[in-house]
Amino acid sequence: MASSASTFTPSPRPALTGRARVFLLRLRSGDEVAHLITLIFASAILLITVLLAFELYRNSALSREKFGWHFLTTRTWDPVFEDFGALPFIFGTVVTSAVGLLLAVPVGVGAAIFLAELAPPRISDALAFVIELLAAVPSVIYGLLAIFTLVPLLRTVVQPFLKEHLGFIPLFQGPNYGVGLLAAGLILAIMIVPFIVSISREVLMAVPVEQREAALALGATRWESTWKVVVPYARAGILGSVFLAMARALGETMAVTMVIGNDPKISSSLFAPGYSIAAVIANEFTEATSDLYIHALIELGLVLFILTIILNGLARLLILATRRKGTAHP
Amino acid sequence: MKKLSALHLVLTLVVVGLGLTLVIGPKTRLVAAPPPPPSLINGAGATFPYPIYSKWFDEYHKLHPDIQINYQSIGSGGGIQQLKAGTVDFGASDMPLNDQLLGQFSFKVIHFPTVLGAVVPTYNIPGVNAELKFTPEALAGIYLGKITKWNDPALTGPNAGANLPGQDIVVVHRSDGSGTTFVWTDYLSKVSPDWKSSVGSNTSVRWPVGLGGKGNEGVAGLVKQTPNSIGYVELIYAIQNNQPYGRVRNSSGDFVKASLASVTAAAAGVAGQMEKDVRISITDAPGKEAYPICSFTYLLIPTRIADGAKRKVITDFLHWMLANGQTMVESLNYARLPKSVVAIERKSLGQIQ
Amino acid sequence: MNYRLVWRKSVNAVMLSLTGLCTLLTVSVLFFILGYLIWNGAGAINLDFFTKLPKPVGETGGGMANAIVGSAKLLLLAALTGVPIGFMGGVYLAEFGGKTFSFLVRYTTDLLNGVPSIVMGIFAYTMVVLPMKHFSTLAGGLALGVMMIPIAVRSTEEFLRTVPMTLREGALALGASKWKAIATVVIPAAFRGILTGIMLDLARVAGETAPLLFTAFNNRFWSPGWNQPTASLPVMIFTYAIAPYDDWHRQAWAAGLVLLGLVLLANITARVVLSRKLSSAAG
Numbered sequence: 001m002a003s004s005a006s007t008f009t010p011s012p013r014p015a016l017t018g019r020a021r022v023f024l025l026r027l028r029s030g031d032e033v034a035h036l037i038t039l040i041f042a043s044a045i046l047l048i049t050v051l052l053a054f055e056l057y058r059n060s061a062l063s064r065e066k067f068g069w070h071f072l073t074t075r076t077w078d079p080v081f082e083d084f085g086a087l088p089f090i091f092g093t094v095v096t097s098a099v100g101l102l103l104a105v106p107v108g109v110g111a112a113i114f115l116a117e118l119a120p121p122r123i124s125d126a127l128a129f130v131i132e133l134l135a136a137v138p139s140v141i142y143g144l145l146a147i148f149t150l151v152p153l154l155r156t157v158v159q160p161f162l163k164e165h166l167g168f169i170p171l172f173q174g175p176n177y178g179v180g181l182l183a184a185g186l187i188l189a190i191m192i193v194p195f196i197v198s199i200s201r202e203v204l205m206a207v208p209v210e211q212r213e214a215a216l217a218l219g220a221t222r223w224e225s226t227w228k229v230v231v232p233y234a235r236a237g238i239l240g241s242v243f244l245a246m247a248r249a250l251g252e253t254m255a256v257t258m259v260i261g262n263d264p265k266i267s268s269s270l271f272a273p274g275y276s277i278a279a280v281i282a283n284e285f286t287e288a289t290s291d292l293y294i295h296a297l298i299e300l301g302l303v304l305f306i307l308t309i310i311l312n313g314l315a316r317l318l319i320l321a322t323r324r325k326g327t328a329h330p
Numbered sequence: 331m332k333k334l335s336a337l338h339l340v341l342t343l344v345v346v347g348l349g350l351t352l353v354i355g356p357k358t359r360l361v362a363a364p365p366p367p368p369s370l371i372n373g374a375g376a377t378f379p380y381p382i383y384s385k386w387f388d389e390y391h392k393l394h395p396d397i398q399i400n401y402q403s404i405g406s407g408g409g410i411q412q413l414k415a416g417t418v419d420f421g422a423s424d425m426p427l428n429d430q431l432l433g434q435f436s437f438k439v440i441h442f443p444t445v446l447g448a449v450v451p452t453y454n455i456p457g458v459n460a461e462l463k464f465t466p467e468a469l470a471g472i473y474l475g476k477i478t479k480w481n482d483p484a485l486t487g488p489n490a491g492a493n494l495p496g497q498d499i500v501v502v503h504r505s506d507g508s509g510t511t512f513v514w515t516d517y518l519s520k521v522s523p524d525w526k527s528s529v530g531s532n533t534s535v536r537w538p539v540g541l542g543g544k545g546n547e548g549v550a551g552l553v554k555q556t557p558n559s560i561g562y563v564e565l566i567y568a569i570q571n572n573q574p575y576g577r578v579r580n581s582s583g584d585f586v587k588a589s590l591a592s593v594t595a596a597a598a599g600v601a602g603q604m605e606k607d608v609r610i611s612i613t614d615a616p617g618k619e620a621y622p623i624c625s626f627t628y629l630l631i632p633t634r635i636a637d638g639a640k641r642k643v644i645t646d647f648l649h650w651m652l653a654n655g656q657t658m659v660e661s662l663n664y665a666r667l668p669k670s671v672v673a674i675e676r677k678s679l680g681q682i683q
Numbered sequence: 684m685n686y687r688l689v690w691r692k693s694v695n696a697v698m699l700s701l702t703g704l705c706t707l708l709t710v711s712v713l714f715f716i717l718g719y720l721i722w723n724g725a726g727a728i729n730l731d732f733f734t735k736l737p738k739p740v741g742e743t744g745g746g747m748a749n750a751i752v753g754s755a756k757l758l759l760l761a762a763l764t765g766v767p768i769g770f771m772g773g774v775y776l777a778e779f780g781g782k783t784f785s786f787l788v789r790y791t792t793d794l795l796n797g798v799p800s801i802v803m804g805i806f807a808y809t810m811v812v813l814p815m816k817h818f819s820t821l822a823g824g825l826a827l828g829v830m831m832i833p834i835a836v837r838s839t840e841e842f843l844r845t846v847p848m849t850l851r852e853g854a855l856a857l858g859a860s861k862w863k864a865i866a867t868v869v870i871p872a873a874f875r876g877i878l879t880g881i882m883l884d885l886a887r888v889a890g891e892t893a894p895l896l897f898t899a900f901n902n903r904f905w906s907p908g909w910n911q912p913t914a915s916l917p918v919m920i921f922t923y924a925i926a927p928y929d930d931w932h933r934q935a936w937a938a939g940l941v942l943l944g945l946v947l948l949a950n951i952t953a954r955v956v957l958s959r960k961l962s963s964a965a966g
Contacts, residue, residue: 138890
């Protein structure tokens, strides 16, 4: 309808209804766009995780079909005759993690108690920081150190000592190599202690001061108040930290593969070499010469993935429980 | 005006540092004129010949600065698998691929023997410096887990003066898929029916006993650090690390030490058979001077290489390997290919399209 | 004197000193690691280490220049993939999230965080290396990037939440739209915390070896571009540590020292910056 350039009459648009109009307004103001963009990225995270789980599932199909649930209970790992079983690796993973936890939990909780209850705040912060730095040390460096310090120490001093004095227990019998389940368990313990310390320290410090004061008022010693009142109060959180540490220990690859001995056998002695799920994948993945072999290795990865999911889930629940308990106070 | 905080400073340093390394890094190649776009070839496989391969590829790079052949020693099993998956341009294996394995490939592959090497039993026994003599029965027994102490009669018999201790033998084998394992188990299968029926020979077997080391390097490393241990490694690994290695009794009854002469002797006489098929086993070879645990090692090259530039690089390198490359092998204690084998290979070069 | 009291008092003393001992033990490990690395590695750190390529097997000398550059490239790629996704995801969770979807996102982020690094390597191998028919820096960088996401999400969300509501409300009251308020007021306020979180994340991922074993693989030469295999510091440390050559051991110590030094530097800087931020926010 417009004829001259000086006047411009826009052609009529259909009238917008309420919701669409509000949407367009917000779109123009950028809010919906921002919402959309961040939503897309957040969904990307979902997508990636789902894809990961799917790929693990899909690429282990051959092995799952052939072996079924027996995969988890078979002891053989024979690439020549294509008979694969996860048991030696589950055994190695569980045993080394158990040894690691057995050593790390007392030391970790002990240190957490010291830092939360006894140390003056500034020293507690400083020392806690140093311990957190330990958590930042890469796994391969722990492995590097373990090869040249821990393994010779075990072979020349610790294991002979254990064999001599506790040799009647099957755990401490058998040839002494240095590398083996004990070495892997020890290095894992060193690696997971920082996690136990920092989380336990936090949950211990979150225990309301009234609890402590009540115990002390009743005549308890410092230790008794800590051990019998504070720690039980924070029990769930400490347990949560243990589960988290366990989940971490299960997935540790480099340090373990450098000292575990790489032998897929189940034995009753801690001195014997073993194998963990992560270690066997690291060693054999690039050379699995048949599709079934690769799928078996990926199935091992799937097993590990599921184990860590379960443990992490439990851990989060437990830590959440303590936090809620600690803050829900009149 | 915001003050410069420590964070800003560190961040700037990190960004500048990263930027500098990314920019300067690749350029510190000491080549004055801008080099032509590099030809990059990736290969992977056997650790058995790794010392000579890494030397070859290094020398070849010095001669042709625009050509980089990146070889990773991940074990023969890895070389075969990655070639099959197509993630590398060539593979390397001490174990020749049998027809069944070749059938799993979606393309045709030729075997190019490169050098001859020996697998030696290396050991670390504190206090024992003598050179030990091993019978085939002793080696099989140790690796089967039947001979468990160093002062077992099977070992003290041939080594009367050596003063072997009553310690447990720590057996070391490969944890990865290995052509060296193939050679070792191939030999054990030939000399021990027990071994053949219970374990067999392949790049990866079900070991009755022992610790696993990754690569020849890993086995040598474990033996070096573990007292009273025994492992099997390619000759050069024992020599480069100053580790003792023993003599092995050959089919003529003599205890022979691995050397250029004894390895070359093992390959004598097989050249005729290789005319038809270069894939051959020379373990427990006949001959008075022959060392019984030797092997050819092979480069696995696809016959069809689509990329013209890559094809040229690979064929040129193989030509060079058969001529100049062969002159370097003896310094690393590998034996040269027999002349007739070189001739056979030159002919097969034509098959690479 | 009451025996029971004496007993309780001595238990008290013993147990409390034991906890002190545990602390001492744990703390001393870090100093032991540092000390040992310095003792063995300092001597091997020379100009060659930073500028030369590795030498053929069995020959002494050479350096890890290509590994240092390789690690830098991998980290750059990891940051480019992990940080945007993590940051935006964190912004979503803190500012826009709906109830159920947020729960889902948080749950899967936690899941992703728990994935063992070797499994991440498998994932990158099947998704990137096999289709590309190449080991590559790209595959390695992507694997590391995905590993960075969970911590980036968590620290972004946490630090955004610490920004007081008054700041947001003030911006909105002045007429800013929601996204403008977030972009120009909230995020800058939380910026320092988020950045330090990301820096710590990078430091953690810099030391990862397992995901690189079958993605970035290894390379004895320079790795041009992004689709060729590359050397990296952690993989070199691993390769050299398990080998028998003494010269390689020396270089492994040096590389370990360099890597650990960088990681510790990042962590200490982050802590210093954060504590200053907290004190400046409180004061």
